[in-house]
Amino acid sequence: MDFDWDPEQRAFRATVRDFLATHLPPDWESQAHGPGSKSQSAFSKGFCGALARAGLLVPHWPRRWGGREADPWTSFILAEEMWEAGEPRGGQYMNVNWIGPTLMRFGSEAQQERYIPPMARGETIWCQGFSEPEAGSDLASLRTRAEKHGGTYRITGQKIWTSYAGDADTCFLLARTSAGKGGISVFLVPMGTPGIIVRQIPSIIGEGDIHEVFLDEVEVAADALLGAEGQAWEIARTSLSLERVGIPRFALARRMLHRAVETLKRAGRFGQGTFAQAATARAACEAARLYSYSIVDQRRHGKTTGPEASAARYATVMAERLVSEFVVEHVPEALSGGDAMLLAHHQRAIVAGIASGAAEIQLNLIATDLLKLPREPR
Amino acid sequence: MDFELTSDQEALVSAIDKLAQGFETKPTEFHGFALVSPELEHELTEGQYFDIAQIPELGPLAAAMAVERLARLPCTGEIALSMLLRPQLRKELPRPFGLIENGRPGRFVASARTVVVIDGETVSIAQPAASEVEPVDSLLAYPMGRMREAVKLTRLSDEEAAGARKWLRIALAAEASGLLQAAVASAVEHLTLRKQFGRPLGAFQALRHRMAECAVLAGGVRWLALKAAGTAEEADAALAALHAQESATRVAYEVHQMLGAMGMTLEHPLHLWTYRLKALVAELGGRGGQALAVARHCFGASV
Ligand SMILES: Cc1cc2nc3c(=O)[nH]c(=O)nc-3n(C[C@H](O)[C@H](O)[C@H](O)COP(=O)(O)OP(=O)(O)OC[C@H]3O[C@@H](n4cnc5c(N)ncnc54)[C@H](O)[C@@H]3O)c2cc1C
Numbered sequence: 096m097d098f099d100w101d102p103e104q105r106a107f108r109a110t111v112r113d114f115l116a117t118h119l120p121p122d123w124e125s126q127a128h129g130p131g132s133k134s135q136s137a138f139s140k141g142f143c144g145a146l147a148r149a150g151l152l153v154p155h156w157p158r159r160w161g162g163r164e165a166d167p168w169t170s171f172i173l174a175e176e177m178w179e180a181g182e183p184r185g186g187q188y189m190n191v192n193w194i195g196p197t198l199m200r201f202g203s204e205a206q207q208e209r210y211i212p213p214m215a216r217g218e219t220i221w222c223q224g225f226s227e228p229e230a231g232s233d234l235a236s237l238r239t240r241a242e243k244h245g246g247t248y249r250i251t252g253q254k255i256w257t258s259y260a261g262d263a264d265t266c267f268l269l270a271r272t273s274a275g276k277g278g279i280s281v282f283l284v285p286m287g288t289p290g291i292i293v294r295q296i297p298s299i300i301g302e303g304d305i306h307e308v309f310l311d312e313v314e315v316a317a318d319a320l321l322g323a324e325g326q327a328w329e330i331a332r333t334s335l336s337l338e339r340v341g342i343p344r345f346a347l348a349r350r351m352l353h354r355a356v357e358t359l360k361r362a363g364r365f366g367q368g369t370f371a372q373a374a375t376a377r378a379a380c381e382a383a384r385l386y387s388y389s390i391v392d393q394r395r396h397g398k399t400t401g402p403e404a405s406a407a408r409y410a411t412v413m414a415e416r417l418v419s420e421f422v423v424e425h426v427p428e429a430l431s432g433g434d435a436m437l438l439a440h441h442q443r444a445i446v447a448g449i450a451s452g453a454a455e456i457q458l459n460l461i462a463t464d465l466l467k468l469p470r471e472p473r
Numbered sequence: 474m475d476f477e478l479t480s481d482q483e484a485l486v487s488a489i490d491k492l493a494q495g496f497e498t499k500p501t502e503f504h505g506f507a508l509v510s511p512e513l514e515h516e517l518t519e520g521q522y523f524d525i526a527q528i529p530e531l532g533p534l535a536a537a538m539a540v541e542r543l544a545r546l547p548c549t550g551e552i553a554l555s556m557l558l559r560p561q562l563r564k565e566l567p568r569p570f571g572l573i574e575n576g577r578p579g580r581f582v583a584s585a586r587t588v589v590v591i592d593g594e595t596v597s598i599a600q601p602a603a604s605e606v607e608p609v610d611s612l613l614a615y616p617m618g619r620m621r622e623a624v625k626l627t628r629l630s631d632e633e634a635a636g637a638r639k640w641l642r643i644a645l646a647a648e649a650s651g652l653l654q655a656a657v658a659s660a661v662e663h664l665t666l667r668k669q670f671g672r673p674l675g676a677f678q679a680l681r682h683r684m685a686e687c688a689v690l691a692g693g694v695r696w697l698a699l700k701a702a703g704t705a706e707e708a709d710a711a712l713a714a715l716h717a718q719e720s721a722t723r724v725a726y727e728v729h730q731m732l733g734a735m736g737m738t739l740e741h742p743l744h745l746w747t748y749r750l751k752a753l754v755a756e757l758g759g760r761g762g763q764a765l766a767v768a769r770h771c772f773g774a775s776v
Contacts, residue, residue, distance in 0.1 A: 231733055233669040256734045297504040297739040299612055299748070305734065362575065368761020420722055427755035430748075431578040431611035438612070449733050455679050471678065 107169055111151060111176040118145055119183060124436045131186065131303035136220060136262035139185035143217025146184070152217050153191055160199065161215035167394040171343065171387075179346040181439060186221065186259035190214040193337040194221050194267055198283075201322040201330050206283060210265065222286070224254040224268035224308060225331075232453050234269075235328075239310060241270040241282060248272075248320065250282065250290075250313040258450075260286070260293045260306035269331075272324045279327035282319045290314070300442040339404040340390045344411050344447055345383035348418040351440040352376050355418075355426045358434070369425055376417035383407070383414040402464035405457040412454045415447035481530040482538065489539045492516055499547040504739040506748065507614045510548035514569075517543075517552065523568060526560045533557060537647040537702035541695065544651025545658075547745045549615055551581040553644040557702065558589070561640045563633060566598065571606075571618065572641070572756070580752060583608040583618030589637065590626055591757075596634035597626035614748035639710045641757060642766070646698035646713035649721050649753050653691035656746040660684060660728040663735065674731070683727050690720035708770040715763035721750035722760070 100108070119142075120126075126134075146152040147161070155170035156162025174192070177184055184191070195214045198207055213219040230237040239252025250270050260266070263286050272280045286293070290313035296305045322330055356373055359365035365373075386407040393400050419441055422429050429437035448454035462468045478486060496513050517523060526536035536556040543552050551569035559568060571585025575592060582588055583606045588599040601624045611617040629637060661684060664675035674680055694717045701709035725747040729736045736743045757763065768774040 226734070229668075231669060233671075236669075298737050299506070299739060299744050300737050305737065364575065366761075368758055368765060372761070416726055420726070423751045424718075424722070424754050424759040427613075427752065428577040430613050430751070431609050431617045433577065441612070445729065446734075446737060448730055449737070453733060454730065455677075458679065 104168060104172060108172050108176065111173055114146070114149055114151055115176065115180050118142060119180065123181065123183070126435060131259045131261065132301065133262065133303060135185045135303070136259065139183065139187050139220070140218050142183045143187045147215060147217040153195065153215050156195060156215065157199070160195070160211050167391050171340070171391045175343040175346045178343050179350050181347070181436065186263070187217060189223065190219070190221055193334045196337050197330060197334045198321070200333060201326070203318065205318060206321065210283065219265070220259055220263045222257050222260045222263035222266050224257055224266045226256045227253055228255050232456050235276045235279070237269060237271060237279065239270045241272050241280060243272070243317070246317050247314050248282065248317065250284065250310050250315065252310050254308040254310070257306045257308045258304055260308050261295055261303055266308070269327050276328060277325050280324045281321040281327045281330050282315060283321055284313065284315055284319060288313050288315060300446060301439070336400070338451070339400050340387045341408045341411065341451060343387060344443070345380045345387065345414050347440055348414050348444065349377070349380040349384070351437055352380065352418045352421060354437060355422045355429070358426050364425070372421055372424070376414070376421045379410070379414040379417045383410040386410040402460055405460040406465065409454060409457045409461065412448040415444040419444035482535050485525060485531055485535050486538050486542065488520070489522070489542050492520065493542055493546055496546045496548050499742040499745065506612055506739070507616045508548040508745055509616050510550055513546070513548055514550045517550070523555045526556055533560070533643070533705065534699060534703040537643065537699055540644065540647040541651040541698065544648045545655040547742045549749060551585070553648040554581070554589070557644040557647065558637065558640040561636055562598070573620070574756060578609040578611065578617045578619045580615040580617060582606050582620070583616060588620070589641070595628055596637050597628045599624045599626050612748060613752040614745045615752050638757065639705070639707055642710040642714035642763070643698065643701045645753050645756055646694060646701060646717040649717035649750060650691065650695040650698045652746045652750050653694055653720055653724055656724055656728045656743065656750065657684065657687050657691050659743050659746065660687070660731045663732050680731055684731065687724045687727050690724060694720050707766070711763055711766035711770050714757065715760060715767055718754045718760050718763060721754050725750050
């Protein structure tokens with residue numbers, strides 16, 4: 096066991112930092128950059144294009160698709176640095192982390208040729224059409240249906256909470272081709288297809304983040320189907336295993352905690368009444384960081400990661416909670432125009448236990464798969 | 474000891490309750506952060522409700538009951554400071570009040586005729602002209618504002634400042650009590666109606682116990698706030714404010730967890746309560762500040 100970075104990892108982190116230093120606009124930190132805002136989406140295209148040209152967009156991808164087969168640490172260090180900087184890649188982080196790799200595994204030759212190169216060039220935005228009004232944690236109950244008519248599918252239904260939908264080119268959509276959990280399929284649906292209406296949902300987490308997507312007899316060619324009919328669950332399992340540790344939220348949380356403490360120090364308000372709370376939050380960030388690292392390292396050693404990944408994610412939820420509570424209590428001006436970066440962090444932190452799977456579902460997995468506790472009666 | 478309401482209190486509570494019923498729902502088209510109701514303000518003024526603490530048969534305890542009931546509404550107004558703090562200040566000061574701490578944007582400042590200004594240990598009063606204050610955009614569900622420039626401050630004596638802090642604590646706790654109850658009720662409604670995995674979310678033990686704990690916290694804050702308003706003791710005020718901030722921190726997290734993504738929208742009213750709770754959590758030094766007051770007034774520590 097060794098808790099230090101090796102020279103190559105250090106060098107890579109330094110390269111990413113240099114890139115950020117030269118490519119983020121000087122006023123980046125003072126802009127309110129909600130992850131899905133129009134300005135963020137537009138910015139992400141230029142930024143990701145530059146990342147791609149520098150070999151920093153998809154280093155962990157196979158050479159065929161523009162990567163260099165870098166190890167899981169490389170992509171995690173990259174993700175840490177990006178998230179810590181306020182995720183200038185916007186929604187494109189999804190392409191890099193799981194949509195691209197999922198298409199490499201399950202896509203047809205034609206689908207791969209069509210969709211992967213634009214991702215590798217950093218010029219396309221995807222959205223993830225999973226959740227529905229009646230299907231949140233219970234995703235298997237989704238109702239959007241895709242009916243086959245000759246050489247096409249007609250998709251009708253509704254998605255909700257879809258991030259980036261307002262600017263997305265393509266949707267990674269789950270729809271039902273027959274009844275039951277085994278009846279769900281994945282479709283790659285161009286967002287410009289007639290019959291799709293996107294409505295932004297006004298929210299406390301910033302402009303352009305969450306949307307409703309209405310699908311009314313949306314007709315797509317049969318080759319919009321990814322893999323086989325009914326394969327969604329298997330595909331989703333793969334995608335999820337790629338996203339196992341989740342976003343390295345602890346990196347930004349830790350940085351924002353330090354930022355809040357610096358603000359307090361400058362005002363002469365970092366005193367007795369704040370130490371224990373700041374320290375507790377700091378420790379939670381560190382616990383989340385090491386927990387996540389242990390999962391990344393399992394992957395680097397070619398081990399399959401199990402339910403500890405859920406534990407790492409929950410540790411991250413706890414860190415986000417404590418940091419955001421600290422800021423709300425001691426640097427409240429952050430919520431009232433006092434610090435755009437702390438505000439943007441607040442808006443991300445409060446969804447840590449909800450977005451991409453609720454915290455309670457992670458806890459259920461930990462109890463069942465890690466602790467082997469008997470299940471709740473159904 | 475008698476926990477029943479007097480007939481005067483009973484009459485007041487039912488009058489306030491009747492008045493509140495007209496403001497019970499958030500207008501569906503409202504998608505802002507703070508919902509301010511001039512109509513509520515108007516009705517409270519017309520009914521002379523801002524002066525109930527000064528009526529001998531009612532007093533601050535009944536005022537705290539009114540504050541608590543009105544805080545359960547999705548809309549807000551400058552009520553608690555006027556009903557609980559204003560009558561305790563020596564000089565007659567015009568309402569509405571606002572509150573600024575350590576130079577940060579504060580509640581109701583942009584429309585205040587009297588602003589309580591706290592800076593470290595000192596408490597002062599300002600009476601800014603309308604041109605000297607301005608609103609500030611905020612995620613918080615109170616109208617937030619600040620002074621455009623330095624205005625003339627009248628510093629309170631140490632004794633007056635201590636009294637002001639005490640009544641600020643009581644006002645905070647009474648307001649938080651109502652907000653907590655409303656936030657819990659809103660989450661309970663969601664857990665009752667929303668089904669996942671073929672059953673109402675409220676049937677999952679993992680959520681039931683947490684909601685039950687939230688309800689217990691809200692109930693505890695209510696008793697502490699009412700007692701503090703009734704006794705006007707420093708220790709009671711400190712305990713009430715501490716328990717209010719502690720419970721607010723916990724409950725705000727829990728109810729948002731329970732609502733899932735729905736709680737992030739401006740369409741659902743939950744944030745109108747939780748983002749007032751979040752504002753209150755920061756006041757008077759937060760939990761650390763209240764703990765210090767408890768150490769002083771309950772444990773006799775010379776801190
Ligand atoms: C910012 C944001 C972005 C999002 N982006 C996307 C996106 O791009 N695409 C997409 O498809 N979805 C997206 N989502 C939706 C997200 O995946 C869901 O919010 C999440 O799966 C939870 O579902 P829900 O909100 O319906 O909550 P619900 O499932 O209704 O859950 C509400 C509460 O009940 C609890 N609960 C549910 N079931 C159980 C159980 N069995 N045991 C114990 N507790 C339980 C939950 O943990 C939670 O606390 C996003 C959400 C947010 C907040």
